[in-house]
Amino acid sequence: MTGYFISLEGGEGAGKSTQAKALSVALQAKGIDVCLTREPGGTPTAEVIRDLLLSGHEEKLNIRTEALLFAAARSEHxxxxxxxxxxxxxxxISDRFIDSSRAYQTVSGSLSDKDIMALHHVGSGNLMPRRTFVLDLPEEFASRRAAMRDCGNSDRIGGRDSSYHRAVMAKFRQYANEEPDRVKLIDASQSPADVTAKLLQNLTDLID
Structure with a gap:
């Protein structure tokens, strides 16, 4: 593979979609050909699975079914x-990838990181991003941003309680601590332009 794979991760309201788009524009300005995508989704079939995963009430899917559907969407993607x-x-550049599955689907304790990575091995051949940026935003700011974005209509995962999302964010920070070469923790409380600049700064070794 000759291109580079970059993923953006973080909790609800951290600004992942905004920064994925901004980073794409910044890299294109440097003459780099960029493909911007998202998970779950990114292809017609995966988008159908996305709708199944994110719509409806919380209880419609158990955690194992949820994990299998995410893995299926990712395989297609x-x-x-x-x-x-x-x-x-x-x-x-993908707005979420495997680290979201690792964080969101293991916090209940029903599934382990090993379980999620086994699904990733079967479905996607263990493909991993060259660099993953975790946008870290204080909980109160993230909750406010997410509420403004969703206008009271959170999807079935985003609508889970604050303790769940707090545990998810702790998982992301754990990955950054365990894999510092791949996973970079980025302070998302800065201005959008400053966050984009920080992302670019952490890609200079790949751009130059």
Whole structure:
């Protein structure tokens, strides 16, 4: 693979979608061919699975079904979009990837990180981002941003209680501590422009 795969992670309201778009624009300005995508989704089939995962009431899916559906959407996403784009020399920027599954689907204790990575091995051949940015925003600011974004209509995962989202964010910080070469913790309380600049700063070794 000749392109680079970059993922953006973090809790609800951290600004992942905004920064994924801004980073894409900034890299294109440097002459880099970029493919911007998201998870779950990114391809027609994966978008159908996204709607199934995120719509409706919380109890409609158990955690194992949820994990399997995320893995299925990711498998389709990788084979249909991500891997071909990388092979063609494009940089792929994804708004969420495997680390979201690791964080969101293990905090209940029903599934382990090993379980999630086993699904990733079968479905997506263990494809991992070259660099993952975790946007870290204090809980009170993130909750306010998410509420403004959703206008009281959170999806079935975003609408889970604050203790759940607090535990998810702790998982993301854990990954940054365990894999400092790949996972970079970024202070998302700065201005959007400053956050984008920090992302670019952490990609200089790949750009130069």
């Amino acid at each position: 990788c084979e249909t979009l991500i891997k071909p784009a990388l092979k063609s020399g494009k940089w792929v």
